[in-house]
Amino acid sequence: xxxxxxxxTPLHRLDPRSKLLGQFxxxxxxxxxxxxxxxxxxxxxxxxxLAAARLTPWRVLWSYRFVLVLLATAPLFASLRLGxxxxxPEQAPGSVVAGYQVLLVLLVSAAxxxxxxxxxxxxxxQHHVPGRLGQLLxxxxxxxFRLFPVLLDDLRRARLALRARSGHGLGRVEWSRRxxxxxxxxxxxxxxxxxLALRARxxxxxxxxxRLRFRWPDYLLLVAAATLAVSPLLR
Amino acid sequence: xxxxESLSHRYGDVTAVGDVSLTVEDGSFVVLVGANGSGKTTxxxxxxxxxxxxxGSVTVDGHDVGDEPVAARxxxxxxxxxxxxxxxAATVGADVRFxxxxxxxxxxxxxRRVDDxxxxxxxxxxKPDRVDRLSGGEQSRVAIAGALAxxxxxxxxxxxxxxxxxxxxxxxxxxxxxxxxxxxxxxxxTHDLRDLLERADRLLAMSNGGLVAxxxxxxxxPLRDVDVRVPDGR
Numbered sequence: 062x063x064x065x066x067x068x069x070t071p072l073h074r075l076d077p078r079s080k081l082l083g084q085f086x087x088x089x090x091x092x093x094x095x096x097x098x099x100x101x102x103x104x105x106x107x108x109x110x111l112a113a114a115r116l117t118p119w120r121v122l123w124s125y126r127f128v129l130v131l132l133a134t135a136p137l138f139a140s141l142r143l144g145x146x147x148x149x150p151e152q153a154p155g156s157v158v159a160g161y162q163v164l165l166v167l168l169v170s171a172a173x174x175x176x177x178x179x180x181x182x183x184x185x186x187q188h189h190v191p192g193r194l195g196q197l198l199x200x201x202x203x204x205x206f207r208l209f210p211v212l213l214d215d216l217r218r219a220r221l222a223l224r225a226r227s228g229h230g231l232g233r234v235e236w237s238r239r240x241x242x243x244x245x246x247x248x249x250x251x252x253x254x255x256x257l258a259l260r261a262r263x264x265x266x267x268x269x270x271x272r273l274r275f276r277w278p279d280y281l282l283l284v285a286a287a288t289l290a291v292s293p294l295l296r
Numbered sequence: 297x298x299x300x301e302s303l304s305h306r307y308g309d310v311t312a313v314g315d316v317s318l319t320v321e322d323g324s325f326v327v328l329v330g331a332n333g334s335g336k337t338t339x340x341x342x343x344x345x346x347x348x349x350x351x352g353s354v355t356v357d358g359h360d361v362g363d364e365p366v367a368a369r370x371x372x373x374x375x376x377x378x379x380x381x382x383x384x385a386a387t388v389g390a391d392v393r394f395x396x397x398x399x400x401x402x403x404x405x406x407x408r409r410v411d412d413x414x415x416x417x418x419x420x421x422x423k424p425d426r427v428d429r430l431s432g433g434e435q436s437r438v439a440i441a442g443a444l445a446x447x448x449x450x451x452x453x454x455x456x457x458x459x460x461x462x463x464x465x466x467x468x469x470x471x472x473x474x475x476x477x478x479x480x481x482x483x484x485x486t487h488d489l490r491d492l493l494e495r496a497d498r499l500l501a502m503s504n505g506g507l508v509a510x511x512x513x514x515x516x517x518p519l520r521d522v523d524v525r526v527p528d529g530r
Contacts (some may be wrong), residue, residue, distance in 0.1 A: 065386050067424030180390055207384060254381045261346055261374045263366050268397035269406060
């Protein structure tokens with residue numbers, strides 16, 4: 062699971078607001094890209110972003126392996142028809158491209174997650190989206206980033222516990238049912254505990270935000286983000 | 297000072313705490329003992345409004361906890377039984393900073409509080425470290441720092457030694473001694489009195505939701521019927 066690591070990479074030093082806008086620009090360009098040369102350029106940018114965050118593509122791909130399975134099977138589902146001839150292979154290439162576009166966005170988001178503390182993300186979102194909606198989005202993102210790794214860890218432990226007690230003898234359906242049941246129950250338990258911890262620490266919708274500061278590399282990133290965002294219109 | 301008056305708390309039909317009254321003086325070292333399910337955690341969670349009493353009231357430094365929960369939560373810091381349950385951020389610094397940020401303090405004051413709290417638990421150089429990669433003892437110390445950053449007058453620790461090895465246990469005890477010496481009231485919830493008798497000013501015992509003993513470490517006879525672990529020779 063990719064999470065924030067305190068380091069001193071160039072991406073760590075960027076302001077989270079410019080990083081969010083950079084991601085937005087990249088996502089617009091990636092989702093509009095449909096030719097191999099453009100996808101190639103965007104791939105190079107994404108891999109460069111990962112390198113700047115000291116991440117390897119392999120580590121990110123492994124971390125997103127469950128999403129990759131979905132993306133890999135998407136062309137098959139896209140080719141299915143509800144009547145004869147049941148399969149229409151001509152639909153598959155479009156789905157492959159769409160899957161690759163999503164993958165590029167995921168790679169860039171991994172670099173963001175690795176280099177940005179959650180509290181800074183929350184502050185950046187509240188800056189970009191003013192008012193109650195921004196607060197709600199900021200808190201939502203912060204809670205997801207906090208809860209998701211914990212829930213994954215719980216699932217991993219539940220799987221280990223099943224294995225340790227000879228759960229491998231269970232059928233696939235029974236195994237999945239027990240895992241889902243345990244996972245769901247622990248998710249509720251975790252949510253309740255987190256809510257208690259937040260109250261104990263005087264949770265506020267509008268806490269003192271961390272200091273966010275634009276430096277010259279942030280302006281470069283903004284120019285790049287704007288260029289990427291309008292690039293589909295220029296082709 | 298924490299004042300509890302005729303407090304009762306029920307979970308459905310089960311009375312977890314029944315008609316408990318007590319006061320805890322500022323700067324005291326109180327140990328609350330009792331077997332599992334005796335109502336200890338339910339009682340202390342009322343001290344800072346994490347639970348609301350069905351009957352009775354709690355006041356902290358003159359503030360009614362029900363009416364002013366934020367004042368109560370800043371006066372009574374709570375360290376949970378499993379420190380990991382208490383963490384709300386990924387790194388040590390961010391987690392300790394979380395409480396003061398919620399109080400809306402200015403950045404210089406937040407920085408001072410975080411540094412002071414981490415210094416008190418000897419973790420000041422560990423701010424960038426991820427909390428999930430710390431040892432059990434270090435996690436306990438960060439959890440204590442998270443509560444200390446609110447600058448509470450009382451610190452409640454719920455079973456703070458569960459799962460800690462001897463060096464980690466000693467390290468936490470040393471921090472508690474320092475805090476107590478600096479004037480912070482300490483309330484330790486436990487079922488194991490080892491290492492605590494020589495520190496405590498007062499022992500409270502709970503059984504079946506009721507306060508059954510209020511004594512001092514020099515007289516353990518009221519604890520005879522309470523299911524707690526007392527050090528050998530006492």
